[in-house]
Amino acid sequence: MKTALVTGAALLSAGALRAANPIVPGWYADPEIRIFSGEYWIYPTYSDDPAIPAAPSRFSAQQREDRKRRMVRPSYAKQTFFDAFSSPDLVHWTKHRRVLDVENIAWASYAIWAPSAIEANGRYYLFFSANDIQSDKETGGIALAVSDTPGGPFRDALGKPLIGAFHNGAQPIDPFVFRDDDGQVYLYYGGWKHCNVVRLSADLSTVEKHLDGTTFKEITPPGYVEGSFVIKRKGVYYLMWSEGGWTGPDYRVAYATGASPTGPFTKRGTILAQDMKVARGAGHHSVVNVPGSDDWYIVYHRRPLDDGKGEHRQIAIEPMHFAQDGRILPVKLTNTGVTKPRPLRRKEIR
DSSP, X not given: XXXXXXXXXXXXGGGOEEOOSSSSSSEEXXXXXXXXXXXXXXXXXXXXXXXXXXXXXXXXXXHHHHTTSOOSSGGGGGOOEEEEXXXXXXXXXXXXXXXXXXXXXXXXXXXXXXEEEEEEXXXXXXXXXXXXXXXXXXXXXXXXXXXXXXXXXXXXXXXXOSBOSOBTTBBSOOXXXXXXXXXXXXXXXXXXXXXXXXXXXXXXXXXXXXXXXOSSXXXXXXXXXXXXXXXXXXXXXXXXXXXXXXXXXXXEEEEEEESSXXXXXXXEEEEEEOBTTTBEEEEEEEEEEOTXXXXXXXXXXXXXXXXXXXXXXXXXXXXXXXXXXXXXXXXXOOSSOOSSOOXXXXXXXX
């Protein structure tokens, strides 16, 4: 069921529209932006309850037992579903409630984080992390769900984690799925200051070996903490990630470049950081290119200046620009966000 949100948009003189940050109400984090079915879609983590709490998920007996595990933070118990947001122009956003819920993922019980979506084989696939496992003795890791529409409902595609153990020291969280120009799909992931990349089968359900015979290839750049993301522009691969502590002032987005999707990558600098005139803790981002152009936007979460709770994160969007030599210019945090609607023309949609 859709709920219309006229969030982030205000009528100005001459009928112009201007967006505002945060772009939607509520506490959301780790936003991933995609283009599906002629619209922009954002899939975020549900970070905390608003003033009126969300209805709890319905848990099976096994899930209730699993939820007795010690959680690193109490908020993880609330993170049992994903909402999504769609927009025709980056200004007007529609909320799609509970596009995924642990009711449809029998082995996942809490800490449902960082969704990453892709269209493949006529369906929509959502990768995400579940249960915040602290060792290989626990059940959890990176999940795969599938739906016939980008707005869900997404249901478990495997009946178990796709990646359910630590490799190269990387906690199996924060997946990002990337399709290269040759059609090969890669999954980047990792917490605890380690980043891996794996190749996926055509049906996305299996991890395959890289051409060099490795499976879980570590590509950790200096300063990496979590939240990897990759784009390809003019033949260059840009690996991006979050650094610092997610509840602290040093949370930020950095990037590196390489000649292949598996590196090696050379660190280049910082893209995004907090601005104490605007917001704190800016990080865990994603990027979208308006098809048919070299216009790019970065979507990220940040925390308000007057609120000290770590989970109180909000989604914002800013233009992202490149220098002539290919460097990503530092992004300026604003309260205005997108100042001009960017509808997708039919010839741009892919």
